[in-house]
Amino acid sequence: MAIRNIREQGDSVLNKTCKEITAMTPRLRDLIEDMLDTMYEANGVGLAAPQVGILKRVVVIDVTGEDPYVLINPRIVESSGEQTGQEGCLSVPGKAGIVTRPNYVKAVALDMNMEPFELEGTELLARAICHELDHLDGHLYVEKVEGDLMDVTYDYDEEEEEE
Ligand code: ZN
Secondary structure: OOOOOOOOOOOHHHHOOOEOOOOOOHHHHHHHHHHHHHHHHOOOOEEEHHHHOOOEOEEEEOOOOOOOEEEEEEEEEEEEOOEEEEEOOOOOOOEEEEEEEOOEEEEEEEOOOOOEEEEEEEHHHHHHHHHHHHHHOOOOHHHHOEEEEEEOOOOOOOOOOOO
């Protein structure tokens, strides 16, 4: 297990379309373990393979810090509602912006055993699924930001109401 270098905005690897994964291999297992370590080390809630320079369709997500999901070849099959809120990305350090996402999504993906499963999420989990899956098609949240990117304030008041 190891911490990998997180690629930042401007690195062309973040703008490419990732390839489908066809088989679980020791190398892929190592990649996924490293992605989880790298996400936790950086205090992120999600990480996609291109963010560590690998153009494969795999993401890791953990919005609570104790509930990790590994999604291989994920696809969103259902979404509804709308949420508007602050979003950031480990590849765009120190910044955040307001993005509107569905409030509910259902994704289908393969797990570490290459078995299909469904992941349903609302609120932050729905937002994280959308954000991470966008990475697999070369998109960053900054393309969807309403208004300007902001510098992250660590004393951000969670109770602040959105207009
Ligand atoms: Zn991101």
